[in-house]
Amino acid sequence: MSLSKSSGRAKNKDTKVEDHEATVTKLNSIVAKQELLITQQQKQIEVLTAAVQKVSDRLELNKIAPQMVASDQ
Numbered sequence: 001m002s003l004s005k006s007s008g009r010a011k012n013k014d015t016k017v018e019d020h021e022a023t024v025t026k027l028n029s030i031v032a033k034q035e036l037l038i039t040q041q042q043k044q045i046e047v048l049t050a051a052v053q054k055v056s057d058r059l060e061l062n063k064i065a066p067q068m069v070a071s072d073q
Helices: 003-072
Strands: none
Touching: none
């Protein structure tokens, strides 16, 4: 095997390694963005859940209040 072929293979392997490293970096960036998005969505879900619970509590009070008024008469 000549030196040029060996050198060419080494460059090819280096290029593949660099490509893989670039891909890993891109994927890590995507994962970080997804994790941030998930965190934001979890906070939104918590806020919406609290709002739904407040509405549910109010509806429950509205059910109880007419019954109490009716029983007082």
